[in-house]
Amino acid sequence: MPRYEFKEGSSSKFWEITLSDNTFTTRWGRIGTDGQEKTQTFGSAAEAQKEHDKLVREKEKKGYVIEGKGDDDEGGEDDGAEAASNPELEAAILKDPDNVDAYLVYADWLQSQGDPRGELIAIQHAASQASGAEATTLKKKATALIKKHQSLLFGELADAVKEGELTAEWHLGFIRSVRMGQKDYDSERDLGELTQELLALPSARFIRGITVGMASFDGENEYGDVISAIAKAGGSKTLQDLFIGDFEYPDDTEISWTHLTDISSALKVLPNLRTLRLRGGELALGDVDLPELREFTVETGGLPLNAVKSIASAKWPKLEKLEIWFGSDNYGAEGGVEDIQPILDGQGLPNLKHLGLRNSEFTDALAQALPSAVVLPRLEKLDISMGTLTNEGAKALADHAAAFAHLKQLDVSENILEDEGQSLISKAIPHANVGNQREYEEDYRYAAVGE
Known part of the structure; x- marks a missing residue:
């Protein structure tokens, strides 16, 4: 559970938030106390993610900073763990992405190879079967495992995660959905490159949802590179939900200053889309x-x-x-x-x-x-x-x-x-x-x- 702290004058407060699927839990209070805890449930994972990001931004604007930011605790350690791959077991999941048993079989194999995703699958499956305090404990354990092995699990995306320009929802050891986008005017993040890295990431091979926020605060907000990256990567057979243009207008940019461009090449390689949402102008x-x-x-x-x-x-x-x-x-x-x-x-x-x-x-x-x-x-x-x-x-x-x-x-x-x-x-x-x-x-x- 990421912990934010605010220390100024007589104030000494903490705030924590943990996101899981369509719910998140916040805990807050004076540093040194257990504080108060609240869990909120939303209609979808996307709604929960959006409210989660909003609350984090509000806290950061008020001066809250992540505890220990800048020291060794932030990035996690991989302890020599390596990513493993079994094409045959992955094909079984791709054939039926909702088959939990296929994930559990893969978990056994991954653990035998020392890949932390095997343990993560087992923990998240156990959490889905538990309730109350047991479920909370297991979810915290999964969050800690993801943080510990952040470099392996996120690969080249790790920096974007640390900088708050990519957030991910995990399900049975793999990334279920992401939201990515530039955070502010100082960002130099290339969303085309980020998209390419995401679709090549082993942890995202069964991804279901992608939400794309601001591509650029400086100048025109243009999504052509994102579209090209999806097309060049060959798309995804598991992707079901795509939202391009998750920004606030006119606060972030005007809707007609945003260029969706020709998205036909991306649509051709996303055959299993269930929802498609586009916000912006110049669409083909x-x-x-x-x-x-x-x-x-x-x-x-x-x-x-x-x-x-x-x-x-x-x-x-x-x-x-x-x-x-x-x-x-x-x-x-x-x-x-x-x-x-x-x-x-x-x-x-x-x-x-x-x-x-x-x-x-x-x-x-x-x-x-x-x-x-x-x-x-x-x-x-x-x-x-x-x-x-x-x-x-x-x-x-x-x-x-x-x-x-x-x-x-x-x-x-x-x-x-x-x-x-x-x-x-x-x-x-x-x-x-x-x-x-x-x-x-x-x-x-x-x-x-x-x-």
């Missing part, structure tokens, strides 16, 4: 064929027409959630209702349940088209928030209220509805979310996020 997708994808989200201030057409013609038969931010034409947004007609017709989307057509400057036209959309009866949630829906569009929705009656959620928030339009929708479609409207200006209608 090419021909999308992701047979296992369940969720696709693109958050942008300006979606070019070629990307719109790629999404509309994509092959993702298992897709359940589709969320598109179109953006403003001032920042490169192109296309309209006619360009997403295949989506409205439900072509190739038999399992779609959540459709978000957000941040659009043609929301009134959407309101006219949606009541007769073939895809509408399949949906549970429809989100046309953050756009330019006016009273005219509100009337089109209200006049066809029956078409939306089956929805669990209809979101029209953050548009530019006046009181009349809000009232029309609220009366006709009581379950609609009409709150938090932006100011209406007759000659200046814009999507919520452009720059």
